[in-house]
Amino acid sequence: MARVAILCGGRSHERAVSLRTGARVEQALHAIGGHEAVLVDVDEHLPETLRTGEFDVAFIALHGRGGEDDQVQALCELTRLPYTGTRNGPCGAAFHKARAKRLLLAAGVPTPAFITFSEHAIEQFGAGDVREEADELGYPLVVKPARAGSSLGTRFVDDAADLPRALISAMSYDSQVLVERHVRGRELSVTILGAIGDEGEPRVLPAVEIVPRHADWFDYESRYSHGETEFTCPPIGFDEAVLARAQDTARAAFEALDISGYGRVDLIVDEAGDPWVLEVSPVPGLTETSLVSVALDAVGIPLEDLVTHLLADAVAQGATTGGASDTEE
Amino acid sequence: MRRTILDPYEDRYARRVFGMRSSVMRDLMAITQRPEVISLAGGLPDTGAFDREVLAELVSRIALDDGPMALQYGPTEGIRPVVDVICDVMRAEGMDPDPANIIVTTGGQQVLDLFARTFLDPGDVVIAEGPTYPGVVPCFNAVQADVRHVPLDADGLDPERVEALLDELTREGIRAKYLYTIPTFQNPGGCTTTLARRERLVELAAERDLLILEDNPYSLLRYEGEPVATLRSLDQHERVAYLGTFSKIFSPGVRVGWIEAPTPILQRVNLMKQAADLCSSPFMQLLVTRFFASDDGGEWKAWVARLNDIYRERRDAMVEAIDEFMPMAEFTSPQGGLFLWATLPEVIDTTDLLARALEKNVAFVPGAGAFLDGTGTSSMRLNFSAMPPDRIREGIRRIGEATNEVLDLARSLGLDEGGA
Numbered sequence: 029m030a031r032v033a034i035l036c037g038g039r040s041h042e043r044a045v046s047l048r049t050g051a052r053v054e055q056a057l058h059a060i061g062g063h064e065a066v067l068v069d070v071d072e073h074l075p076e077t078l079r080t081g082e083f084d085v086a087f088i089a090l091h092g093r094g095g096e097d098d099q100v101q102a103l104c105e106l107t108r109l110p111y112t113g114t115r116n117g118p119c120g121a122a123f124h125k126a127r128a129k130r131l132l133l134a135a136g137v138p139t140p141a142f143i144t145f146s147e148h149a150i151e152q153f154g155a156g157d158v159r160e161e162a163d164e165l166g167y168p169l170v171v172k173p174a175r176a177g178s179s180l181g182t183r184f185v186d187d188a189a190d191l192p193r194a195l196i197s198a199m200s201y202d203s204q205v206l207v208e209r210h211v212r213g214r215e216l217s218v219t220i221l222g223a224i225g226d227e228g229e230p231r232v233l234p235a236v237e238i239v240p241r242h243a244d245w246f247d248y249e250s251r252y253s254h255g256e257t258e259f260t261c262p263p264i265g266f267d268e269a270v271l272a273r274a275q276d277t278a279r280a281a282f283e284a285l286d287i288s289g290y291g292r293v294d295l296i297v298d299e300a301g302d303p304w305v306l307e308v309s310p311v312p313g314l315t316e317t318s319l320v321s322v323a324l325d326a327v328g329i330p331l332e333d334l335v336t337h338l339l340a341d342a343v344a345q346g347a348t349t350g351g352a353s354d355t356e357e
Numbered sequence: 358m359r360r361t362i363l364d365p366y367e368d369r370y371a372r373r374v375f376g377m378r379s380s381v382m383r384d385l386m387a388i389t390q391r392p393e394v395i396s397l398a399g400g401l402p403d404t405g406a407f408d409r410e411v412l413a414e415l416v417s418r419i420a421l422d423d424g425p426m427a428l429q430y431g432p433t434e435g436i437r438p439v440v441d442v443i444c445d446v447m448r449a450e451g452m453d454p455d456p457a458n459i460i461v462t463t464g465g466q467q468v469l470d471l472f473a474r475t476f477l478d479p480g481d482v483v484i485a486e487g488p489t490y491p492g493v494v495p496c497f498n499a500v501q502a503d504v505r506h507v508p509l510d511a512d513g514l515d516p517e518r519v520e521a522l523l524d525e526l527t528r529e530g531i532r533a534k535y536l537y538t539i540p541t542f543q544n545p546g547g548c549t550t551t552l553a554r555r556e557r558l559v560e561l562a563a564e565r566d567l568l569i570l571e572d573n574p575y576s577l578l579r580y581e582g583e584p585v586a587t588l589r590s591l592d593q594h595e596r597v598a599y600l601g602t603f604s605k606i607f608s609p610g611v612r613v614g615w616i617e618a619p620t621p622i623l624q625r626v627n628l629m630k631q632a633a634d635l636c637s638s639p640f641m642q643l644l645v646t647r648f649f650a651s652d653d654g655g656e657w658k659a660w661v662a663r664l665n666d667i668y669r670e671r672r673d674a675m676v677e678a679i680d681e682f683m684p685m686a687e688f689t690s691p692q693g694g695l696f697l698w699a700t701l702p703e704v705i706d707t708t709d710l711l712a713r714a715l716e717k718n719v720a721f722v723p724g725a726g727a728f729l730d731g732t733g734t735s736s737m738r739l740n741f742s743a744m745p746p747d748r749i750r751e752g753i754r755r756i757g758e759a760t761n762e763v764l765d766l767a768r769s770l771g772l773d774e775g776g777a
Binding site: 044180 | 387388390391704706709710713715725763765766767770771772
């Protein structure tokens with residue numbers, strides 16, 4: 029029997045989603061049986077909680093900053109506690125959209141052209157460079173915070189006049205922002221289950237298509253509201269070969285960023301059928317309305333199986349990264 | 358493999374649920390539960406100041422003296438003793454209600470819901486102040502109402518603007534079903550409609566056959582100045598329905614409010630309430646009764662006087678802090694109630710500002726939540742009742758800091774404060 033700390037909540041902007049993910053993982057652990065699940069709403073006492081909690085493994089259900097940026101992963105390693113998902117280092121790199129895109133480009137994975145700016149640089153040097161570089165990139169553009177999930181602070185920009193306000197909005201969520209060429213097309217999300225430890229192959233689940241019902245942009249409100257977005261899995265009216273390419277590209281992104289456990293790759297398939305990776309989430313949400321849940325449902329994998337898979341992977345990886353199962357301790 | 362959509366029940370829902378959306382704001386607000394956050398966002402009265410011994414005594418007397426009644430269903434319109442104390446409270450506010458014209462509700466919020474469902478079909482026009490109470494927004498959305506805002510100014514709701522809107526609606530061949538207003542210490546605007554404007558509004562209601570729902574949760578929380586007559590007390594033509602609540606003068610936890618309205622309206626509202634919850638909790642109605650009847654009404658009046666002392670000090674702390682730390686904000690110092698409404702330079706979107714403020718462990722309500730037409734994006738509602746003065750001061754200091762960061766950034770990006 030394992031005593032599992034479900035780390036959720038915290039103080040990122042995605043706290044509410046994280047609490048829902050945590051609650052579902054807790055339910056799944058009860059359904060699996062044989063585990064003692066402890067919900068931990070992460071706060072400044074987390075180091076103490078992990079040190080004294082006598083946990084066997086940590087299930088990371090924290091989204092956004094504090095959960096996907098290496099902080100909690102590093103802490104687990106310090107306390108020698110096996111943890112689910114992507115390792116300290118790769119996790120933070122995947123979460124940082126600009127760093128992730130550089131890694132993707134280096135690995136030959138297609139991702140839209142982009143530039144990055146920091147609030148500090150703009151205050152120091154003004155906005156001249158931003159305008160020039162944005163013009164070079166070509167409108168329409170998408171402006172996003174570099175380190176935030178769930179489309180928070182993300183805006184479409186059709187022309188130069190709208191750029192400053194979009195930058196202000198994105199910089200409310202992170203001091204670093206990404207300005208990306210907007211690729212028109214259909215949006216897909218591909219969930220991938222990693223191999224356990226170093227064994228086996230990743231499993232690529234069928235793509236889910238995201239079709240916003242009202243808004244012209246798949247924004248935060250749509251993503252988390254019933255009825256605002258239609259998710260279809262498998263997507264309707266797609267060429268099989270195009271879908272297969274999107275899945276292959278997603279897998280290439282997953283591997284380029286060294287994601288483990290599970291991850292979600294968001295892509296746009298342009299009018300020519302070419303896939304472009306927008307971002308990769310190393311700790312995607314597992315709420316009832318999450319994209320990962322839809323993909324799992326489509327292939328009949330219960331959440332309990334994913335949770336079991338992630339715990340097994342955590343323990344297997346813990347053995348190789350100095351976790352609590354390290355027999356030298 | 359089976360085809361999956363986000364929500365397998367989606368094709369069965371009533372159309373009205375699709376108008377009801379979750380929001381960025383609501384999810385961001387999840388962080389305000391954290392103890393380190395100075396929340397100027399809620400509308401919470403300071404229940405911690407209430408004497409626990411008094412509460413224990415009240416509850417114990419109900420258990421010993423009225424146990425069976427407290428545990429039983431009650432009449433839909435409410436138990437008579439609580440209706441009597443409601444009349445006492447309304448008399449203290451200068452009205453003279455007939456007990457037969459009162460229905461006890463599950464908080465004032467239920468009146469907003471029942472009233473909307475009683476009067477509004479999809480597409481019907483209802484007039485609301487701009488900004489309006491954020492809590493009424495889901496009530497209007499749930500019935501798919503067409504909400505037309507009348508902007509507020511420092512003197513509250515301007516009857517001339519209401520009249521202009523009525524004229525415009527008439528030209529469109531539309532009759533507004535009713536006007537929803539909080540004339541005293543408006544939430545979120547903090548302003549109070551002047552007596553002259555109230556007199557004109559009531560006249561206008563008679564002239565134009567306009568029904569008014571007057572929401573009056575805060576008028577007893579007055580920190581300075583003289584009380585202003587309610588629309589209900591000025592109305593001679595049965596054009597005003599009145600909403601009252603014990604939430605702010607006793608406890609929001611008891612969920613006891615009421616509607617006082619002309620008999621035909623009450624009959625319809627009564628039917629709606631039967632469908633909603635049969636009756637409001639008799640136990641809680643008895644709790645209200647016990648407290649408001651004790652010492653011949655002396656005890657609750659003393660309690661409200663104490664609350665006013667507490668909140669006055671907090672209001673003053675907030676006004677001083679805004680003057681010091683947020684000189685870029687336009688606001689009106691409220692004479693009572695729980696809220697202050699501040700408007701920042703147009704370049705600032707307060708929903709984005711909230712994200713920045715939360716990084717500094719402080720929260721407020723972005724103005725967009727108080728409008729159904731997408732406006733109010735540069736404003737914010739600040740609550741001063743729930744935090745002690747030193748926390749209020751620190752919270753405002755941090756919001757000022759966040760605001761200055763955005764203004765600096767905007768200047769660096771070549772935007773002026775108007776966003777151009």
